[in-house]
Amino acid sequence: MTLEDFKERKEKIAVVGLGYVGMPLLAHLSRHFDTIGFDINRQRIEELKAGIDKTNELKAEDFKDNNIVFSNDPKSLQEAGLIIVAVPTPIDKHKLPDLTPVIEATKTVAQNIKKGSCVVYESTVYPTTTEDVCVPIIEKITGLKYCKDFFVGYSPERINPGDRVHTVDKITKIVSGCNKQTTELLSGIYGAINSNNIFKAENIRTAEAAKVIENTQRDLNIALMNELSMIFEKLDIDTKSVLEAAKTKWNFLSFEPGLVGGHCIGVDPYYLTYKAQELGYHPEIILAGRRINDSVGEYIAKQTVKKIIKSGRVVLGANALVLGITFKENVGDIRNSKVVDVVRELEEFGIYVDIYDPLADKNEVRETYGLNLKNKDELSKQYGCVILAVKHSEFLQNLNSVVGFVEKSGVLIDIKSVFDKNSIRKDITYWRP
Numbered sequence: 001m002t003l004e005d006f007k008e009r010k011e012k013i014a015v016v017g018l019g020y021v022g023m024p025l026l027a028h029l030s031r032h033f034d035t036i037g038f039d040i041n042r043q044r045i046e047e048l049k050a051g052i053d054k055t056n057e058l059k060a061e062d063f064k065d066n067n068i069v070f071s072n073d074p075k076s077l078q079e080a081g082l083i084i085v086a087v088p089t090p091i092d093k094h095k096l097p098d099l100t101p102v103i104e105a106t107k108t109v110a111q112n113i114k115k116g117s118c119v120v121y122e123s124t125v126y127p128t129t130t131e132d133v134c135v136p137i138i139e140k141i142t143g144l145k146y147c148k149d150f151f152v153g154y155s156p157e158r159i160n161p162g163d164r165v166h167t168v169d170k171i172t173k174i175v176s177g178c179n180k181q182t183t184e185l186l187s188g189i190y191g192a193i194n195s196n197n198i199f200k201a202e203n204i205r206t207a208e209a210a211k212v213i214e215n216t217q218r219d220l221n222i223a224l225m226n227e228l229s230m231i232f233e234k235l236d237i238d239t240k241s242v243l244e245a246a247k248t249k250w251n252f253l254s255f256e257p258g259l260v261g262g263h264c265i266g267v268d269p270y271y272l273t274y275k276a277q278e279l280g281y282h283p284e285i286i287l288a289g290r291r292i293n294d295s296v297g298e299y300i301a302k303q304t305v306k307k308i309i310k311s312g313r314v315v316l317g318a319n320a321l322v323l324g325i326t327f328k329e330n331v332g333d334i335r336n337s338k339v340v341d342v343v344r345e346l347e348e349f350g351i352y353v354d355i356y357d358p359l360a361d362k363n364e365v366r367e368t369y370g371l372n373l374k375n376k377d378e379l380s381k382q383y384g385c386v387i388l389a390v391k392h393s394e395f396l397q398n399l400n401s402v403v404g405f406v407e408k409s410g411v412l413i414d415i416k417s418v419f420d421k422n423s424i425r426k427d428i429t430y431w432r433p
Helices: 003-007 022-029 042-049 074-079 100-110 129-142 180-191 204-234 239-246 268-278 285-310 339-348 362-369 399-404
Strands: 012-016 035-038 068-071 080-085 118-121 151-154 173-177 198-200 319-323 352-356 383-388 406-414 429-431
Touching (some): 003 080, 003 180, 012 022, 012 100, 022 035, 042 068, 074 080, 080 100, 100 118, 100 129, 118 129, 129 151, 129 204, 151 180, 151 204, 180 198, 204 239, 204 268, 285 339, 285 429, 319 339, 339 352, 383 399
Parallel strands (some): 012 080, 035 068, 080 118, 118 151, 319 352, 383 406, 406 429
């Protein structure tokens, strides 16, 4: 199959997995090619057919005049010459890679692939996964030969949920294929949606490794900030003030302390460390960073308890309001939210916690974490402790309202350091990491 086959609409492109990664990619591809959007979630498919995207990554106009056929029928993939797999890659409770979604998606693709087709993976994996895990599955199910009867590539996703600037059509896209022809095909396909802003990786393993270290690097930098914050707390130094001073140097990297959750930064490093340990190498720096970042929720909760005691209040039976439960601002994604760690630890101290988030789905939060979100009109007028956990625009635009929830002589915990500490009411005990 050639690029011209797709440009001339002789062949179609299918995207498997229509979440935060797959759906925006599909929308952009559909402006240049005939496309198929496949997801096993029937409700998701029906919503997309109706022009509704619950992830809020796409607007209603993005669904107009596109060339997408939405389906939850695996047989629809038989019409595609290029199939892009964009399913999640989580970790299990032991913090080990859970390749189940990728493996199951690969089986579905293999059962419906046609000879000569190309399968591209965008899911974040450890190096060698595409060729050592996925390719053998396709060969076994189809009886086809790799790089002869079917072809494989890898193009790591770089979707940043809620980011309206670094969208898939405006970023550099890494592409790699099992041979030169496949790499060139993918370069042409992805290049059509981002003005040919393409980087051709040396091979598939290189592309896989590039993706997994992007978030590992960020994770380590944030871990350093979190550790510095803990040190500065003991020195009675304000971390934000230190960082503002340090950032005046031209080569200082600007990172901030905080909760590290979500489906990328808090997950991807474990994929790399898993593979390293499988090969007999025991990574120390990467796992040290993970331990620090995984401990921050508990640390913040314990600091909160200290501030409650300092304010002269009784901890047992105290009431607290947590604003925000999603893993980052201005998105409804609650996967691997570390705000939950803060809530759990506070509850361990006997504190009653109300949670309000204008973007999170109440049913999803209840099913995933067993926590009940409050509607805005259900919140108490004031609380002994208020924790601003996520800087949603609704909160930032009404910071006075946030402070208004704090009782006289109460506690305000500013996890994201958005308040001017000098403007806080004098009767409030204020703390930020």
